[in-house]
Amino acid sequence: MSLLRIARVGRRFATGTEALRDASLEIAAGDFVALLGPSGCGKSTLLRLIAGLDAPDSGFLAWGDGAPAPGEIGFVFQDATLLPWATAAENVFLPLRLRGMAWAAARAEVDAALARVGLAGFAGARPRELSGGMRMRVSIARALVGRPRLLLMDEPFAALDEFTRHALQDDMLALWRDARCTVVFVTHSIYEASFLARRIVVMTPRPGRIACEIASPLPPAPAARFSPEYAALVGRVSGVLRAEMA
Amino acid sequence: MTRWPPILAGVAALLLWQGAVWASGVPAYLVPGPLAIVRAFLDAPALLLGSLLSTLVVTFTALAVSTGLGVGLAVAITASRWARAAIQPWAVALQVTPVVAIAPLIIAWVGDPFTALVACATIVAFFPIFSNTAIGLASPPGELLDLFRLNGAGRWATLRLLRLPAALPYFLAGLRISGGLALVGAVVAEFVAGAGGFASGLAYRILESGYRLQIPRMFAALVLLSAAGIAINAVLGAAGTWLLRRRGEA
Known part of the structure; x- marks a missing residue:
């Protein structure tokens, strides 16, 4: 059943830029959707509309189970955006705290979220004591801690080095498989979209619109990165992008 | 070692100064040597230290009032565009008006001398705390504000857990600047008030010593004043560093 139906959504900013035109997309529970496209194609705008941080000028969003309550959407930004004065555990606790939960009640869930991203031993560490990749892991744990209905990620690995990026992509796949969450993942990397997503939604700029969708035939596993099917998928997505941009 | 050069340079300058005073035979009421200044202090330590205390009480009261007022108004202009439009220009107007020019008015209007001195010092000290805190309250990135919104945080929670x-760190930087300014403001107000004859602070001692040609005592008061300024700056700086380090930020 459909988690979210996005119907002919448009958004034009006060500057006159048409960020999004007639975008339609259906997201089912358990999906892993990548929004792929170059800068200015409206993928981040679409993500903000889904999060409810912005409202469309035309069209509508219909939630299968009613609009999400506070905390039912997890959001991971391009930067880790942690509170620099708070420990890793306090940062992960933040969403629960904002929803009125006490530390004693939240503690087990915070520890579990940190363990899930491989940071079990770093609960007391401050952001400046952590590497960029570890900070991003804390940020992912913060987004997952309330068991959100939908996890939105806006180019979360774009600022990391390639080794860290690969490790986090592998872990993201495992998280998605094990935690059974629904993910919408914005990226401008053809490789990242092809490796991670089950559905690759290609977007084009000026005005931002959804060009087409490609279903991934790959298994959700790190080994897929080295398979000929992966190479073929990357080639196919690149071809589609080039054709759409022309 | 970078600790020693300033101390050595200071000692050398004092020696040169004393030597020049001895060699030229210039009278102490024109240029007193360092030894004469120390002797002037030892002649009346209670008087001078009492005056120092009086000035410091005004300074720290003004600093406390500036902190309350500065942080309070910074929160107000962050919370409301109306408050910002109403407050910001007047804060700037107050900041650019020389306190020497308005101190006589304040002293004439406010009956109580202590309150008048504190008011003058506050006018000088208030602005760095106010403007720094306002910048700090607006410093969280949009993504963090979005995160708070996504989790249903209201204005109060956002203020308490994010903005404040x-x-x-911005507030602490402002506080350090304001600490020095509060002293300057207190002294300026005392100078103006001293002419009216109801003050007992260090500035009043400087004026009084000037009238009586007790120039070494005047210098002693001056030295105390600058030592107090240096100490305030150092203490506020160290306290700030300690606080930030405790939060794991410095």
């Missing part, structure tokens, strides 16, 4: 903690 984010503003702390």
